[in-house]
Amino acid sequence: MGCCVKKIDIVRRILGERWGSVPQSLDGKAFAPTNIALCKYWGKRNQELNLPVTSSLSISLGKKGASVALKPIADTQDAVVLNGNAMNQESAFYKRLVHFLDLFRHANTTRLAVDIQSNIPVAAGLASSACGFASLVLALNELFAWRLTTADLSILARLGSGSASRSIWQGFVEWQAGERRDGMDSHGVLLDEIWPDLCIGLLIVSDNEKSISSREAMQRTVATSALYSAWPQKVADDLITLKQAIAHHDFELLGQAAESNAMTMHATMLSAWPAVSYAIPETVLAMQNVWRLRQQGLPLYFTQDAGPNIKLLFEKKNTDFVKSHFPHVEIIELLFTEPRASASVTGLDVS
Amino acid sequence: MGCCVKKIDIVRRILGERWGSVPQSLDGKAFAPTNIALCKYWGKRNQELNLPVTSSLSISLGKKGASVALKPIADTQDAVVLNGNAMNQESAFYKRLVHFLDLFRHANTTRLAVDIQSNIPVAAGLASSACGFASLVLALNELFAWRLTTADLSILARLGSGSASRSIWQGFVEWQAGERRDGMDSHGVLLDEIWPDLCIGLLIVSDNEKSISSREAMQRTVATSALYSAWPQKVADDLITLKQAIAHHDFELLGQAAESNAMTMHATMLSAWPAVSYAIPETVLAMQNVWRLRQQGLPLYFTQDAGPNIKLLFEKKNTDFVKSHFPHVEIIELLFTEPRASASVTGLDVS
Numbered sequence: 296m297g298c299c300v301k302k303i304d305i306v307r308r309i310l311g312e313r314w315g316s317v318p319q320s321l322d323g324k325a326f327a328p329t330n331i332a333l334c335k336y337w338g339k340r341n342q343e344l345n346l347p348v349t350s351s352l353s354i355s356l357g358k359k360g361a362s363v364a365l366k367p368i369a370d371t372q373d374a375v376v377l378n379g380n381a382m383n384q385e386s387a388f389y390k391r392l393v394h395f396l397d398l399f400r401h402a403n404t405t406r407l408a409v410d411i412q413s414n415i416p417v418a419a420g421l422a423s424s425a426c427g428f429a430s431l432v433l434a435l436n437e438l439f440a441w442r443l444t445t446a447d448l449s450i451l452a453r454l455g456s457g458s459a460s461r462s463i464w465q466g467f468v469e470w471q472a473g474e475r476r477d478g479m480d481s482h483g484v485l486l487d488e489i490w491p492d493l494c495i496g497l498l499i500v501s502d503n504e505k506s507i508s509s510r511e512a513m514q515r516t517v518a519t520s521a522l523y524s525a526w527p528q529k530v531a532d533d534l535i536t537l538k539q540a541i542a543h544h545d546f547e548l549l550g551q552a553a554e555s556n557a558m559t560m561h562a563t564m565l566s567a568w569p570a571v572s573y574a575i576p577e578t579v580l581a582m583q584n585v586w587r588l589r590q591q592g593l594p595l596y597f598t599q600d601a602g603p604n605i606k607l608l609f610e611k612k613n614t615d616f617v618k619s620h621f622p623h624v625e626i627i628e629l630l631f632t633e634p635r636a637s638a639s640v641t642g643l644d645v646s
Numbered sequence: 647m648g649c650c651v652k653k654i655d656i657v658r659r660i661l662g663e664r665w666g667s668v669p670q671s672l673d674g675k676a677f678a679p680t681n682i683a684l685c686k687y688w689g690k691r692n693q694e695l696n697l698p699v700t701s702s703l704s705i706s707l708g709k710k711g712a713s714v715a716l717k718p719i720a721d722t723q724d725a726v727v728l729n730g731n732a733m734n735q736e737s738a739f740y741k742r743l744v745h746f747l748d749l750f751r752h753a754n755t756t757r758l759a760v761d762i763q764s765n766i767p768v769a770a771g772l773a774s775s776a777c778g779f780a781s782l783v784l785a786l787n788e789l790f791a792w793r794l795t796t797a798d799l800s801i802l803a804r805l806g807s808g809s810a811s812r813s814i815w816q817g818f819v820e821w822q823a824g825e826r827r828d829g830m831d832s833h834g835v836l837l838d839e840i841w842p843d844l845c846i847g848l849l850i851v852s853d854n855e856k857s858i859s860s861r862e863a864m865q866r867t868v869a870t871s872a873l874y875s876a877w878p879q880k881v882a883d884d885l886i887t888l889k890q891a892i893a894h895h896d897f898e899l900l901g902q903a904a905e906s907n908a909m910t911m912h913a914t915m916l917s918a919w920p921a922v923s924y925a926i927p928e929t930v931l932a933m934q935n936v937w938r939l940r941q942q943g944l945p946l947y948f949t950q951d952a953g954p955n956i957k958l959l960f961e962k963k964n965t966d967f968v969k970s971h972f973p974h975v976e977i978i979e980l981l982f983t984e985p986r987a988s989a990s991v992t993g994l995d996v997s
Contacts, residue, residue, distance in 0.1 A: 521880035522873040522913055529872035529917075551919065558921045562873055562913035566880075568902065569937065570909045576927030586920065 300477045301343060302454045306398045308479075309447045315401045316439060318367045323438025327429035327452075327462045328360035328630070329415055331495065331598060331606050333553040334533045335560040336457055336470065337526065338517045345457040346481050348517070349530040350472040352537050353461040356495065357630040360426035360462070361413040363434040367405055374408045395428065395455050399435060428455030429462030449482035465630040467541055469534075488541050489631035493549075496607035496617055496624040498597075500577035509601035512564055512571040520567040529559050550596030550608050557598040575603045581621075588620060651828045652694060653805045657749045659830075660798045666752045667790060669718045674789025678780035678803075678813045679711035679981070680766055682846065682949060682957050684904040685884045686911040687808055687821065688877065689868045696808040697832050699868070700881040701823040703888050704812040707846065708981040711777035711813070712764040714785040718756055725759045746779065746806045750786060779806030780813030800833035816981040818892055820885075839892050840982035844900075847958035847968055847975040849948075851928035860952035863915055863922040871918040880910050901947030901959050908949040926954045932972075939971060 307314045330353035338348035368374060373396060375382040375389050382389040396407060409431070415423055429452040436443055443451070445463055449470075453460035461468040464485045473481030507515075517523055533556045540549035564571035582605065585597050593616060596608040607624060609617050618624060658665045681704035689699035719725060724747060726733040726740050733740040747758060760782070766774055780803040787794055794802070796814055800821075804811035812819040815836045824832030858866075868874055884907045891900035915922035933956065936948050944967060947959040958975060960968050969975060 521883070521910055522876045522917075525873045525876045532872070555917070555919050555921075559872055559917040562917040565916065566873075566906070566910040566913040568906050570906075572930070572933065574925070574930055576930050579923070579925055579927050579930055582923065 303398050305344065305454060305477065305479075306451065309443065309451060310399070310441060313439065313441050314399070315404070317405065318438045319440035320438055321366065323365040323434040323436070324363065325430050325433030325437055326360060326362045327426045327433055327459075328355040328357060328465055329423065329426040330355045330458065330461045330468065331600060332458065332461070333537050333549070333598060334530055334556050335600070337560045337563065338513055338523065339457070340472075341476070341478065342514070344478045344481075345453050345460075346478045347457060347470065347472050349527050350470060350534055351458075351461070351530070352467065352469045352486075352534055353458070354467055354493070354495065354629065355462060355465045357465065357628045359415055359497075359627055361411055361415075361423070361430045363412075363427075363430040364410040365431075365434045365438045366408045366410075367438075368408045370406045371403075373406050376408070376410045378412060392431070395431065398454065399439075424456035425458040425462045428452050428459035431455065432459070433463070445485070446482045450478065453478070453482065465632050469538075486538070486541060490541065490544055491629075491631060492544070492611045493546070493629060494607075494609050494611050494614060494617075495627040495629060496609065496621065497627060498581050498605040498607060498621060498624055500581060500605065501575055501603045505573060505602045507571060512567075512573075512601055515569075515571060516563050516567045518567075520563045522566045523563050526559070526563055529556070546610050547594055550594065553598045553608060554596040557600075561599060573599070573601060573603050578603045578605060581605045584620065593617075654749050656695065656805060656828065656830070657802065660794065660801060661750070661792060664790065664792050665750070666755070668756065669789050670791035671789055672717065674716040674785040674787070675714065676781050676784030676788055677711060677713045678777045678784055678810075679706040679708060679816055680774065680777040681706045681809065681812045681819065682951060683809065683812070684888050684900065684949060685881055685907050686951070688911045688914065689864055689874065690808070691823075692827070692829065693865070695829045695832075696804050696811075697829045698808060698821065698823050700878050701885055702809075702812070702821045702881070703837075703885055704809070704819050704821070705844070705846065705980065706813060706816045706819065708816065708979045710766055710848075710978055712762055712766075712774070712781045714763075714778075714781040715761040716782075716785045716789045717759045717761075718789075719759045721757045722754075724757050727759070727761045729763060743782070746782065749805065750790075775807040776809040776813045779803050779810035782806065783810075784814070796836070797833045801829065804829070804833065816983050820889075837889070837892060841892065841895055842980075842982065843895070843962045844897070844980060845958075845960050845962050845965060845968075846978040846980060847960065847972065848978060849932050849956040849958060849972060849975055851932060851956065852926055852954045856924065856953045858922060863918075863924075863952055866920075866922060867914050867918045869918075871914045873917045874914050877910070877914055880907070897961050898945055901945065904949045904959060905947040908951075912950060924950070924952060924954050929954045929956060932956045935971065944968075 332351050332353045334352040336347050336351035340346050340348050372384060373393050375392055413423060432448055432452040436448060449460045449463045452463060461470050461483045463483055467486035467488055468483045469486060470483050533552045536552040537549060540552060585595055588595050593613060595617060597605045599605055607617060614626060683702050683704045685703040687698050687702035691697050691699050723735060724744050726743055762778065764774060783799055783803045787799060800811045800814045803814060812821050812834045814834055818837035818839055819834045820837060821834045884903045887903040888900060891903060936946055939946050944964060946968060948956045950956055958968060965977060
């Protein structure tokens with residue numbers, strides 16, 4: 296196994312005899328939160344399997360995410376509905392989703408009606424594909440009654456979109472890069488920590504589709520940025536810092552590591568050729584506001600993903616202050632499952 | 647010699663017996679152009695002597711720069727006038743300049759009236775200190791009739807401001823980093839090339855003083871950026887490319903290397919902590935305009951120094967097109983001294 300391992304090989308290995316079986320229920324429903332990385336996933340060591348160069352660490356965004364309802368249908372094609380709109384079979388969205396479903400079935404069997412409800416803008420750097428593929432895998436797990444472990448669910452979600460491997464849980468999740476060439480050790484792991492005073496605020500400065508996909512931006516950065524060689528060590532350092540910050544609820548340590556990690560990821564993109572820049576003028580102004588407020592003593596930090604939007608990091612006690620300075624901020628209610636106290640930590644059902 | 651070498655040690659070594667002498671003329675006048683680096687100077691290996699980590703390469707901006715007129719005066723203090731305004735003796739500008747003059751004289755001797763005329767905004771990322779210190783050194787050379795070589799003039803200018811070492815000439819100048827700890831091999835060298843079809847356009851989006859000096863930004867980047875370790879190799883590669891581009895008048899090669907080098911320098915700053923960002927919204931819009939026009943087929947590139955302004959790079963034949971898309975652009979008339987054909991390549995007199 297190694298360079299030539301295909302997605303479907305991994306799926307068949309994980310599902311074993313369950314692969315290609317018929318649905319065990321009338322439907323499968325699941326919700327998965329989107330997540331934002333405090334330590335970013337940027338660069339793949341294997342394009343086919345979405346294996347990352349480095350580990351990464353995220354926080355899931357509570358009720359912000361995607362719900363998927365799957366129903367077997369008697370048809371020759373899958374039917375995909377996104378937020379109430381039937382998706383054209385020629386659209387990239389439809390094709391990517393159906394390609395993914397094909398990993399789990401014999402050709403021309405088990406067509407599905409896929410109803411996706413997402414409460415975040417698609418392709419605006421809010422990890423819409425992360426919660427999309429995670430909820431899809433969770434719903435498939437229900438429909439086919441696979442009863443997979445969360446690690447295996449995470450691996451399957453990763454095959455759809457790398458960061459989806461972290462959207463299987465609420466709370467803090469580390470996606471461990473792993474070392475195996477087949478990626479069987481590359482999946483999310485829930486951190487045994489809760490932090491109810493931590494707050495995330497979304498500053499949506501644009502919900503336009505981004506000019507370049509994170510997939511393409513990542514590839515271009517790895518291939519052309521002279522600075523990318525220094526990125527893995529930066530991640531290794533930031534991961535240690537972030538875990539320490541989470542363990543001690545040291546907010547300033549968390550904020551600094553997360554913001555510095557995000558800025559450094561964007562720095563690697565700016566040094567790519569052609570440069571990848573997700574900043575629009577509003578992004579720059581929002582960052583400058585954060586820096587100004589921090590200079591004035593407010594413990595406020597941000598992170599930014601592959602898009603122009605900014606995610607503010609602050610403590611609950613400063614919520615009103617943050618709202619007064621960012622009237623359009625959307626405060627996210629984070630959800631922490633008490634670790635180890637619950638048998639199921641795979642998210643919220645939509646039912 | 648080595649770690650403890652002071653500026654004044656270098657000055658005394660270069661001037662020898664001429665150090666501390668009295669003026670040989672009634673006045674000394676000189677002009678020096680500002681320069682923009684196509685391959686940036688970013689990071690010092692010696693703060694005292696302004697010795698760089700890497701070599702760099704610039705183009706001088708013709709008549710854009712500073713003129714200095716020096717006159718000995720019978721007073722206990724120097725008198726400094728910038729663009730007609732007498733500078734307060736408590737100002738940072740006055741103090742820095744007088745500290746520099748003190749390198750060349752015994753205490754309490756030879757007070758000077760220093761009249762500086764600069765036609766570029768001060769501290770807006772247009773290398774005002776480069777042309778300032780270069781013109782000052784050239785004027786001192788006149789006033790005291792030192793008759794120094796251009797290499798020695800470049801070293802003296804470097805002691806005032808690193809990039810001033812490149813402002814001793816018009817045309818393309820490489821500041822060779824050198825290896826000596828005393829920096830006697832760290833000075834500008836004129837490239838034996840002219841390129842009359844090359845054009846530079848200044849896009850001044852802000853002439854406010856910058857929020858952080860390039861000196862401080864550079865130090866912070868070297869001290870805190872996880873990506874800085876990859877910068878020296880980037881410079882080494884870009885220098886080779888730029889010299890090749892200049893030798894063959896390969897404009898696209900030049901533009902790509904210069905823009906990529908600038909983006910990468912700013913990337914190292916963004917990954918510093920706290921991040922250093924010189925971009926204002928207008929900077930982002932200008933860059934995006936350049937990228938859009940280039941996608942449409944126009945060979946247009948830019949570079950950016952430690953400030954929000956953008957310098958466009960294009961060929962003379964495209965001047966009208968560039969003007970139509972950037973109505974506020976100021977086209978710079980570059981001046982190339984025919985290399986080796988002239989005894990004096992030290993700039994233009996103001997007389």
